[in-house]
Amino acid sequence: MKNQLRELRGAREWSQGDLAARLHVSRQTVNALETGKYDPSLPLAFRIARLFKRKIEDIFEDKEGGSR
């Protein structure tokens, strides 16, 4: 699933490690999320949305619903 995670992280000048620490996940997970290799669970998606103060659908692209 495509997402804006890398852009949002870059705007705050966080490393993948910084973002991983804030989300309580491993750096590998952050990398897998950003490259679209792994889709987050709902709780993790909500944590990401709260962290960046965005809606989930503004961060993650729903292919079936069409891109925003």
Added chain:
Amino acid sequence: MERPRTQDTWSCNDPRIIALALVAAAVMIVAARLSRGFPLGSPVRIGLALVQGAASAWVIVSIVRGIRGLDELQQKIQLEALAFAFAGTGLLASAYGFLVNAGLPDIDWGTLVWPAMTALWAIGVLLASRRYR
């Protein structure tokens, strides 16, 4: 509220895993060596066998607790790796059983199953991790 998870990446070369394995192996080896000096069925020999069982149980409990502390992707990787190790060990044992029937020498799977499963688990972690890079 969701329980915070660690950021640990439980790779097969994690120092904690290596230390855990070495300590457990040392306990089992020392107990096995000591037990040879006592007759079969003696209380000391039974006690040392229980010590070996306790060391094995400690390893299993530590592994489960370690996996529970991982994040969701790490747990997914461990699930795939353990499934690979479980199926792979079964397949190896079955396949070698057919070869034994064909005339190859029999081997003690009781001794080999844990090392085989551990090796396949390590391979499984590497293979599963690569999918998410």
